[in-house]
Amino acid sequence: MKYMLLIYSSEASEEATSEADTGQLMAAYGAYTAALQQAGVLLGGERLQPTATATTVRMAGGKSSVLNGPYAETREQLGGYYLIEAADLDAALLWASRCPGTAHGSVEVRPLWEM
Amino acid sequence: MTLGSPSAAGATVEAVARRSYGRLIAFLSARTRDVAGAEDALSEAFANALASWPIGGIPDNPEAWLLTAARRKLIDGWRLRCGQEALAQQLLWLGFGDGPEDLPPDIPDQRLALMFACTHPAIATEVRAPLMLQTILGFDAAAIASAFLVAPSTMGQRLVRAKARIRQAGIPFQVPAAELLGERLAAVLEAVYATFSQGWDDPSDAGLLADEAIWLGRLLAALLPEEPEALGLLALMLHSHARRKARRDDEARYVPLSEQDVTRWDALMIDEAESLLRRAGTFGALARFQLEAAIQSAHAVRRHCGRADWPAIAQLYRALSLLTDSPVVGINHAIALAHTEQPLAGLAALDALAGDPRLADFQPFWAARAELLVQCSQAAAADLAYERAAGLTTEPAVRAFLQHRRSSLKMPALSQGPHRGID
Numbered sequence A: 001m002k003y004m005l006l007i008y009s010s011e012a013s014e015e016a017t018s019e020a021d022t023g024q025l026m027a028a029y030g031a032y033t034a035a036l037q038q039a040g041v042l043l044g045g046e047r048l049q050p051t052a053t054a055t056t057v058r059m060a061g062g063k064s065s066v067l068n069g070p071y072a073e074t075r076e077q078l079g080g081y082y083l084i085e086a087a088d089l090d091a092a093l094l095w096a097s098r099c100p101g102t103a104h105g106s107v108e109v110r111p112l113w114e115m
Numbered sequence B: 001m002t003l004g005s006p007s008a009a010g011a012t013v014e015a016v017a018r019r020s021y022g023r024l025i026a027f028l029s030a031r032t033r034d035v036a037g038a039e040d041a042l043s044e045a046f047a048n049a050l051a052s053w054p055i056g057g058i059p060d061n062p063e064a065w066l067l068t069a070a071r072r073k074l075i076d077g078w079r080l081r082c083g084q085e086a087l088a089q090q091l092l093w094l095g096f097g098d099g100p101e102d103l104p105p106d107i108p109d110q111r112l113a114l115m116f117a118c119t120h121p122a123i124a125t126e127v128r129a130p131l132m133l134q135t136i137l138g139f140d141a142a143a144i145a146s147a148f149l150v151a152p153s154t155m156g157q158r159l160v161r162a163k164a165r166i167r168q169a170g171i172p173f174q175v176p177a178a179e180l181l182g183e184r185l186a187a188v189l190e191a192v193y194a195t196f197s198q199g200w201d202d203p204s205d206a207g208l209l210a211d212e213a214i215w216l217g218r219l220l221a222a223l224l225p226e227e228p229e230a231l232g233l234l235a236l237m238l239h240s241h242a243r244r245k246a247r248r249d250d251e252a253r254y255v256p257l258s259e260q261d262v263t264r265w266d267a268l269m270i271d272e273a274e275s276l277l278r279r280a281g282t283f284g285a286l287a288r289f290q291l292e293a294a295i296q297s298a299h300a301v302r303r304h305c306g307r308a309d310w311p312a313i314a315q316l317y318r319a320l321s322l323l324t325d326s327p328v329v330g331i332n333h334a335i336a337l338a339h340t341e342q343p344l345a346g347l348a349a350l351d352a353l354a355g356d357p358r359l360a361d362f363q364p365f366w367a368a369r370a371e372l373l374v375q376c377s378q379a380a381a382a383d384l385a386y387e388r389a390a391g392l393t394t395e396p397a398v399r400a401f402l403q404h405r406r407s408s409l410k411m412p413a414l415s416q417g418p419h420r421g422i423d
Helices: A009-016 A019-038 A091-098 B006-029 B035-056 B062-094 B111-118 B124-137 B141-147 B152-168 B178-200 B203-223 B227-242 B267-281 B288-300 B308-321 B327-340 B343-351 B363-375 B377-393 B395-409
Strands: A004-008 A042-047 A055-060 A063-068 A075-087 A105-111
Touching: A004 A009, A004 A091, A009 A075, A019 A042, A019 A075, A019 A091, A019 B377, A019 B395, A055 B152, A063 A091, A075 A091, A091 A105, A105 B124, B006 B035, B006 B062, B006 B111, B006 B124, B006 B343, B035 B062, B035 B124, B035 B152, B062 B178, B111 B141, B111 B178, B111 B203, B124 B141, B124 B152, B141 B152, B178 B203, B178 B227, B227 B267, B227 B288, B227 B327, B267 B288, B288 B308, B327 B343, B327 B363, B343 B363, B343 B377, B363 B395, B377 B395
Parallel strands: none
Antiparallel strands: A004 A075, A004 A105, A042 A075, A055 A063
8 A cells, every 4th residue: 555654843943953963864864765765665755845935826716826835834844755655554654653754743644545 | 438539539549440450350351251341341430439539538448349330330231231130140140149249358360361361362463462451451542552553543443353352252261271371371471572572662661561561570470470481571571671771871872782881770670580580490491581581681790790691692592593483583693693703603694584574674683784794894784784774763862873883984993892783
């Protein structure tokens, strides 16, 4: 089954992180990505730019409106994702628990609809 | 009756729950084998206690009060289902006497029988430890799910199914006969150890699950004082738990066993483990948990002579590898060989395991491999192995440790002394 691991964390506290800690975190993500690849479960994954760069489009009164910012203000923001192939939810949860994101935020595990 | 106040009553309910939960569940469900029904009745009884003790005072025998209240709930349920006459027969069969108040003077301890039911071969292996945590200790499904890294809804379903199976398949609540005891006891010990292992390397949970597993281990050792493996398991858990404060330094950084400050080990707990192991040895039936405890004992001698007894450790792992095909044993045997022979011998032993598919995503294998590669001066391969290990760990402190080792590969002047990866 395909699962999306959605990594949420606080952009505010990330900005306050020292350069050395950021380097450490990047290396941790590098190692995690390599482990996913070597296990043959990685289907995709990207890091998102901060929500300050977001623009949201929605329909209001039958007309599209374009707004600056994310669709909702939240305490933690979506910062990136991994798309993985896992045998079942237990296996997906094990991979999620290995994600460095669990140490500085939360990782939400969502199954994909099978098409 | 003593005078009750809301907080005193609440504290008493909690204390009784902790001390007596499993005993009450075991007694209430032993005949009916309806664990879920007993849990519902007992939780209603606890709710009643929280409501009525602050007003009416705490009863002299809180346990008997709870048992009476829970029985009343069970009897009410049966009355609705089976009518008056059948109910009287049911109560007679259950040994309930005339009614809920007719209690035996001492509530017999049937927890051991309940543990054997929870770990019966007809119960799926992965749910045995969770089931025991729920029925003996009263943990809720969400807390158990979190500890075992399973979705709460999944764990809830597994527990419900296991309890239904106990009732429907007629799994007996009894301590097996002597000829079956050894085999069945192994499953009980395995489930207790699984509980311990879930907790021990997780500092946030270490106080919780590891303590609960040791509590269960003590209960088993008390109920089965003549079973050397029950004593061996308790000795193993105590040895490991004695080192919990040494696994992190003052800055909460991970410290591997070989670099732990032995003054941070719990000396009393180690002494207790040693004496249990000696007592187990007098029965002359060496098996898995005694061997594992003996290995920890050979590590613990570092307290006195500054060095672990590596020849003994290598020999004990070899003996253990004959009893189990666990890849963890193979990894540790390889590490021991690197000490008693040469790092290259250890690396060769580790490479011989590499085909095992269980090891591909197993963090300790890659951490051990990285360390042995460093000792064999194969820095490039060590770098890859450290990266793999760091990507596989679920522990931020271990991840930081592995990343640190990896980055110090690039600074040969700061190259570290030998490190053994597994603790």
